Amino acid sequence: MMQAIFLAIIGYLSGSIPFSYIIPKLKGIDIRKVGSGNVGGTNVLRNLGGVIGFTTMVLDGLKAFIPMLIAMKYFGLPKDETIIIGFFAAIGHSYSIFLGFKGGKAVACTVGTLTGIKGYFLPLFLAIWTPIVLITKYVSLGSIMSVAVMDVIVFFIAGKEAGLWILAFFLFTVFRHRENIARLIKGEERKTDLIAAFKNKRDR
Template identity: 60%
Template sequence: MKYVLFALIGYVMGSIPFSFIVPLVRGVNITKVGSGNVGGTNVLRSMGGYAGAVAMILDGLKAFIPVIIARAVFGVSLAEGMMIGFFAAVGHSYSIFLKFRGGKAVACTVGTLSGTLPWYVAVFFG
């Protein structure tokens, strides 16, 4: 039962479409510009560095925060933390709020790695 709960929490958090919301606040439907992909890279290319950075950071945080809370507060294992992050990435790619469309989950993956294996992120960016 706890694994179902972890999967559900990860999926729902990942489904929050920050890369859709950030441009929408500025009056742009990101699905109609650039590649049409609901992801941070399309926001970056279509709307500039500031909006792209905000979208990417928020997309990463939606995986990072549940993983960190689960690991620090509830003491879940590394594998369980990765499972939460995996389902956050699935939620990002197939968001319930966007009719199961979404981005490629790169920022979610970085957020998951930041919460589970922080040293790995340095290798990733290196």
Template identity: 40%
Template sequence: MFNAWLVSSALIGYILGSLPFGYLVARAHGVDIFKAGSGNPGATNVKRVLGAKAGNTVLVLDMIKGAIATGWPLLPMVVAPRPMVLALIGVVAAVIGHSFSVFTKFRGGKGVATAAGGLVVLMPLACGIAGATWVVVFYAFRYVSLASILAAVAIVAAGWLLPYHVAISVIASVLGGFVILRHHENIKRLLNGTENKFAKKPPAQG
């Protein structure tokens, strides 16, 4: 019986994670996001290509799908055995789905927003620390990739330093490591000094 719950949690998480909101929002604007900007369907590239409104929409939707995939087993009306295990399976499956979406020929983003949406359900304080890290690093250096990488490091560290269940800390470490690995090309460019900064818009004339 519990195996059926595990499979259901994994499938629900993967399908939710696979929903390609970056691709769909860009398509609604007549753009194939896989052929625009960096070619990544994540919120950052959508924002670069289509502007803040579209990018922020994708960011919120990607976080929501991670939160739903993680949170549904924990709802009081869902009488599931070992709901925390199901939640952990759900967040991992959602991040995998986002990064390797069945709807876009297994192409996808780096999983930052989806992982954040899921982990905030499980470890809100740690996510707050990671979010603050992201904001400070981004506004100091204007590199989204560097901010995301260091936020991933922060979530891993906070997961072990704060009093969370070891299973949650392990999953946070796995997801943090996965996010960092998905940024391997960005890391190369950061080291080479060729990574693109997220430029500030020039002030309006007039």
């Protein structure tokens, strides 16, 4: 029990580091005051361009992946036990102690956790997410569907325990995207052109 609590605290504190706020702030932009106001990689990508947006997404993913890797490599913990770090990193990202318990929607932390379970889960996730977003231009739809599909894959490849954890991630993803889902149903969800984002002059 004490170990689980310790891992949860480590995950939460790591996840609370608000890279999606810090990186734009270095350019003099408060990401909370532009676009959707969400402190997440998608809002950064839309307003500061693909390179900066992608950078923040990678850093947000590493908030889950690096502590998991350290726990496995240096403390010998099995992967299934380290997933608790990734889950609470997602919670920390969404409810950061450094941002008044506000934050992003934690998809990058979910991907970081998937990568910690199996390295090749990263390209698998991207292989699902990328075409959905390119075709529909809905990042929220791509994120929800990709986590759902990855949950099934994790159940078959990594086992029941890991699958149940990713199911928890999926439910958390749906909860964090509840407003996006409502807008998708109404046909009012904001679209994101990934190709145009990577041409955004604010990258340079």
